[in-house]
Amino acid sequence: MKKPGMNLLFYPRPYKARIEWDEKIVQVIVPFYMDKCGQPPAKKLPRGISSRFANLRDPESYYFAQDFDRFVAEFGFLGITDLPKEHFIIFQPPQYGEHYKENISWWVHYAQDVYILLRLYRVLKRAREHEEYDAEEAIDGLFSMWVKNGAPRMGRVLDDTPLIKVAPRIMARAIACSLTGGINISDMNVVPSKGSPIGFTITEQRYTKYLLAAIYFDLWELITNSLPVEICAYSECNKLFTPKRKTAKYCSGACRVAAYRKQKSNK
Numbered sequence: 001m002k003k004p005g006m007n008l009l010f011y012p013r014p015y016k017a018r019i020e021w022d023e024k025i026v027q028v029i030v031p032f033y034m035d036k037c038g039q040p041p042a043k044k045l046p047r048g049i050s051s052r053f054a055n056l057r058d059p060e061s062y063y064f065a066q067d068f069d070r071f072v073a074e075f076g077f078l079g080i081t082d083l084p085k086e087h088f089i090i091f092q093p094p095q096y097g098e099h100y101k102e103n104i105s106w107w108v109h110y111a112q113d114v115y116i117l118l119r120l121y122r123v124l125k126r127a128r129e130h131e132e133y134d135a136e137e138a139i140d141g142l143f144s145m146w147v148k149n150g151a152p153r154m155g156r157v158l159d160d161t162p163l164i165k166v167a168p169r170i171m172a173r174a175i176a177c178s179l180t181g182g183i184n185i186s187d188m189n190v191v192p193s194k195g196s197p198i199g200f201t202i203t204e205q206r207y208t209k210y211l212l213a214a215i216y217f218d219l220w221e222l223i224t225n226s227l228p229v230e231i232c233a234y235s236e237c238n239k240l241f242t243p244k245r246k247t248a249k250y251c252s253g254a255c256r257v258a259a260y261r262k263q264k265s266n267k
């Protein structure tokens with residue numbers, strides 16, 4: 001399956017971060033050195049980064065420390081300065097900004113949010129593809145998880161409307177809110193186009209300085225392009241991943257081999 005890159009440029013910071021486990025923070029590595037330009041070149045982040053980030057939601061999981069260390073070494077800070085205040089009334093955008101340290105609890109909060117949105121998307125997609133699938137219970141469970149994690153209490157005002165009818169709108173609103181203040185548009189280009197009624201089309205380039213905004217944008221693009229999100233079939237793993245091939249069942253070659261070994265030893 002073709003996975004075109006994200007339509008978003010990410011400007012990484014000119015310094016790296018690492019986790020201080022004792023202090024429960026992600027912090028800048030000092031001393032840090034800026035190169036002559038100060039700003040490293042913009043890059044495109046890998047599609048599916050939202051699934052990888054979502055797997056950092058559970059500090060109790062076996063893979064947590066290792067995955068978290070790797071993620072921070074590869075991508076650096078999320079780009080937030082705190083958790084939103086009073087984020088239980090309406091959806092609140094993240095507090096995007098630059099800080100020399102970020103609490104691990106902030107990361108876990110947003111990883112859980114992204115996880116719930118990905119699961120919700122998966123449920124809605126499944127309900128559309130299999131008519132007999134009853135999505136109400138699954139959506140209800142995800143909504144309770146979401147409220148526990150600080151989302152607005154949407155359940156109370158929904159009365160008898162089936163959740164499957166309202167869930168797409170709530171999901172879209174939540175993601176749009178999370179992108180607010182995080183994404184910019186630059187380099188508007190006017191390009192001649194025969195198909196356009198005015199003879200030109202305007203192309204744009206979106207960019208961000210904030211990793212968290214890029215993660216929500218990846219999620220947004222997954223949904224708008226109807227790309228699949230899977231759960232690794234190896235029972236010890238169960239991580240979310242964005243498969244490269246439609247038939248992929250495991251998140252990695254290691255999990256495929258481990259699942260095969262386990263199956264063999266069970267026999």
Ligand SMILES: [Zn+2]
Binds near residue numbers: 237238252
């Ligand atoms: Zn796996």
